[in-house]
Amino acid sequence: xxxxxxxxxxxxxxxxxxxxxxxxxxxxxxxxEVVALLGDNGxxxxxxxxxxxxxxxxxxxxxxxxxxxxxxxxxxAIRSLGIETIYQDLALAENLDVGANVxxxxxxxxxxxxxxxxxxxxxxxxxAAKALQKLDIHIPSLRQKLVNxxxxxxxxxAIARAIYWNARLIIMDEPTAALGVPEQRKVLEVIRTLRxxxxxxxxxxxxxxDVMDVADRMVxxxxxxxxxxxxRAEATVDLLVKHIIGAGEMS
Amino acid sequence: MDKSKSTAAVPxxxxxxxxxxxxxxxxxxxxxxxxxxxxxxxxRGFFTIRNFSNILVASTLVMMMAVGQTYVIITSGxxxxxxxxxxxxxxxxxxxxxxxxxxxxxIEVAIAAGVLSxxxxxxxxxxxxxYLVAWVKVPxxxxxxxxxxxxxxxxxxxTDGQQVVGGxxxxxxxxxxxxxxxxxxxxxxxxxxxxxSRPADLTPLQLRGTDLLLPYPVLIAAIVVLVFGFILGRxxxxxxxxxxxxxxxxxxxxxINVKRHLLIIYCISAFTASIAGILHVFRFTGxxxxxxxxxxxxxxxxxxxxxxxxxxGEGRLSxxxxxxxxxxxxxxxxxxxxxDALWQFxxxxxxxxxxxxxxxxxxxxxxxxxx
Numbered sequence: 001x002x003x004x005x006x007x008x009x010x011x012x013x014x015x016x017x018x019x020x021x022x023x024x025x026x027x028x029x030x031x032x033e034v035v036a037l038l039g040d041n042g043x044x045x046x047x048x049x050x051x052x053x054x055x056x057x058x059x060x061x062x063x064x065x066x067x068x069x070x071x072x073x074x075x076x077a078i079r080s081l082g083i084e085t086i087y088q089d090l091a092l093a094e095n096l097d098v099g100a101n102v103x104x105x106x107x108x109x110x111x112x113x114x115x116x117x118x119x120x121x122x123x124x125x126x127x128a129a130k131a132l133q134k135l136d137i138h139i140p141s142l143r144q145k146l147v148n149x150x151x152x153x154x155x156x157x158a159i160a161r162a163i164y165w166n167a168r169l170i171i172m173d174e175p176t177a178a179l180g181v182p183e184q185r186k187v188l189e190v191i192r193t194l195r196x197x198x199x200x201x202x203x204x205x206x207x208x209x210d211v212m213d214v215a216d217r218m219v220x221x222x223x224x225x226x227x228x229x230x231x232r233a234e235a236t237v238d239l240l241v242k243h244i245i246g247a248g249e250m251s
Numbered sequence: 252m253d254k255s256k257s258t259a260a261v262p263x264x265x266x267x268x269x270x271x272x273x274x275x276x277x278x279x280x281x282x283x284x285x286x287x288x289x290x291x292x293x294x295r296g297f298f299t300i301r302n303f304s305n306i307l308v309a310s311t312l313v314m315m316m317a318v319g320q321t322y323v324i325i326t327s328g329x330x331x332x333x334x335x336x337x338x339x340x341x342x343x344x345x346x347x348x349x350x351x352x353x354x355x356x357x358i359e360v361a362i363a364a365g366v367l368s369x370x371x372x373x374x375x376x377x378x379x380x381x382y383l384v385a386w387v388k389v390p391x392x393x394x395x396x397x398x399x400x401x402x403x404x405x406x407x408x409x410t411d412g413q414q415v416v417g418g419x420x421x422x423x424x425x426x427x428x429x430x431x432x433x434x435x436x437x438x439x440x441x442x443x444x445x446x447x448s449r450p451a452d453l454t455p456l457q458l459r460g461t462d463l464l465l466p467y468p469v470l471i472a473a474i475v476v477l478v479f480g481f482i483l484g485r486x487x488x489x490x491x492x493x494x495x496x497x498x499x500x501x502x503x504x505x506x507i508n509v510k511r512h513l514l515i516i517y518c519i520s521a522f523t524a525s526i527a528g529i530l531h532v533f534r535f536t537g538x539x540x541x542x543x544x545x546x547x548x549x550x551x552x553x554x555x556x557x558x559x560x561x562x563x564g565e566g567r568l569s570x571x572x573x574x575x576x577x578x579x580x581x582x583x584x585x586x587x588x589x590x591d592a593l594w595q596f597x598x599x600x601x602x603x604x605x606x607x608x609x610x611x612x613x614x615x616x617x618x619x620x621x622x
Contacts, residue, residue, distance in 0.1 A: 091505070093494045093498045
C-alpha cells in the first residue's frame with residue numbers, strides 16, 4: 001500500500017428518504033489491486049458501487065479517481081475516465097459476434113469505394129481477437145454469435161470490451177454467479193491476468209472461495225458502513241463470515 | 252470434443268450436420284426452385300417469360316411492404332399500420348396528380364408532385380408509430396394497430412368513402428401506365444429488343460407477343476431492396492438495428508440513441524409502404540384506400556418465411572425477398588393450375604410454421620457445433 005490509491009472514496013453518505021444506505025463510508029483501491037467487496041444483501045455494496053459509477057449521486061463526501069474529483073458526475077463521463085462496471089447481465093448483444101460486441105455502439109467504419117461508410121467487420125474481429133488473447137481467452141470461432149458461447153466466454157467478452165476501451169478500473173458484480181465450476185475458474189484466472197497487467201478490480205461476490213482465491217484485500221460492509229478491512233494475509237473464511245453477519249463487532 | 256473430432260474425420264459431404272445445416276439455411280431457396288419447377292411441369296403457360304415477368308410485378312406490393320417490415324421485426328417490433336399506409340399514399344398521390352392535371356399543370360409536374368406528396372404524407376403514420384413505440388413505450392402491436400385504424404379512417408375520409416380514386420385525365424393515365432405497365436426493355440416479335448417504350452404502330456399479333464423483360468415496377472422495387480439491403484447488412488445503422496433487436500438495454504448502455512433509431516425504423520416502414528402505394532397508382536392509374544389491406548399478412552409472412560426472427564435480432568433482406576417471391580409464385584401457379592386460390596392461404600400458413608421450426612433447428616445446430 002505504498003502507492004497512493006487510484007480510487008478514493010471519502011466520507012460518502014447516501015440516503016433514500018429516511019433510509020441510510022451509506023453512512024460515512026471510506027474506501028480505496030490501489031493500483032493493481034483486487035479488492036473484494038463483501039456484505040449481506042442490503043449492506044450497501046450496490047449503493048457504493050452505483051455512487052462510484054455515477055448511477056447515484058452521493059449526499060455527502062467525495063470520490064476521486066486518479067486525482068480527479070468525480071463525485072456526482074454522469075455515468076457516461078465516469079466511464080470515459082476509465083471506470084467500467086460489468087453487471088451480471090453483461091450488456092451484450094448475444095445475437096451478434098465477438099467483434100460486434102467489443103465495438104458495440106462504437107463500430108469501426110471504412111469507406112466503400114472511398115465514399116460510403118460501412119462497418120469494418122474484419123478489423124473489429126481481429127481487434128477483438130487481440131483483446132481476448134491478452135486475457136488468455138480462446139474462443140473457437142470469432143464469427144460465432146455470443147448466444148452459442150458459454151457463460152464464462154461471454155463474461156470474458158464483456159471484460160475484453162472494457163479493456164479494449166482502456167478501462168483503468170473494473171468493477172465486477174458477481175461475475176461467477178450462474179457459472180459452472182470450470183467456468184468460474186476461468187473467470188478468476190482472467191481477474192488475475194488483469195491484476196498482473198496492473199488493472200485494479202473491485203469484485204462483488206458472495207462466493208467466499210472466489211474471494212479467498214483472487215482478492216488482495218477484503219472490505220466487508222454492514223448496514224451501510226465499512227465493518228472491516230482485511231488484508232489477504234489475515235483473512236479466513238470464518239473471520240469474513242463473522243464480519244458479514246455482524247458478529248465481528250462484538251468480539 | 253470427441254464428437255466433433257469424429258465428424259471432422261468424415262468428409263464434409265458425408266457429414267449429417269453439414270447437410271442439415273445446408274438444408275436449414277437454404278431451404279427457402281430450394282423451396283422456391285421446387286415450386287417453380289413443379290408449376291412449370293404441371294401448369295400450361297407457367298414457364299414463359301411473360302408469366303415470370305407477371306409474377307415479379309405482382310410480387311412488388313408485398314415485397315415493398317416486407318422490406319420495411321423486416322427492419323421493424325428485427326427490432327422485435329411489428330408494423331400493422333402499413334396495411335393502410337399503402338392506401339393512404341396511393342390516395343394522396345392519385346388525388347394530387349388528378350387535381351393538378353385537371354387544373355392545367357404539366358403532366359410531368361403533376362406526377363412528380365403526386366409522388367412526393369404521397370411519400371411525405373405516408374411518413375406521418377411512421378413518425379407517430381415511432382414516437383409511440385420509442386418515447387411513450389406503447390407495445391408496437393398496440394401502437395401500430397391504433398394507427399391501422401386511424402390511417403384507414405383518414406384515407407376513406409380523404410376519398411369521401413369511395414374505394415377508388417379515379418377520374419384521372421386520359422393523358423395523365425397514359426403517362427402513368429407507360430411506367431406502371433411499361434418496361435425498360437421489351438421483346439417484340441419480328442422487331443427484337445426495344446428499350447424504354449413500346450413502338451406505337453404494332454400489329455395486334457406483335458402486341459400480343461410482346462414481353463416485358465425489365466418492367467419498371469420491378470426495377471424500382473429492386474433498387475429499393477438493394478438500397479435497404481445494403482443499409483441493413485453493411486452500415487452502422489444496420490448494425491445498430493440488430494443490436495436493438497438483440498438487447499435494447501445493451502444498446503442504450505453502449506450509447507446508441509435507441510429512441511431516434513426506432514423512430515427512423517418506423518419511418519422506413521412507412522416509406523417502403525408508400526412506394527407500394529405509389530406503384531399501385533402507376534399500375535392501376537388510380538388510388539385506393541384498400542390498396543395494401545390484403546398484403547399486410549403476406550408481408551409479415553414473407554419476412555418470417557425469409558428467416559427473420561419474430562422476437563428480433565435476426566434476419567436478412569435477401570430472405571424476405573425469397574419469401575415474397577414464394578408467395579407470388581404460389582398465387583400465380585395455383586391460378587394457372589385452376590386450383591382454388593384459397594389454397595394459397597393454407598400453403599402459406601404451413602410454410603410459415605415450417606419456417607419457424609427450421610429456424611429453431613438451425614439454432615440448435617449452431618450450438619451443437621461448439622460443444
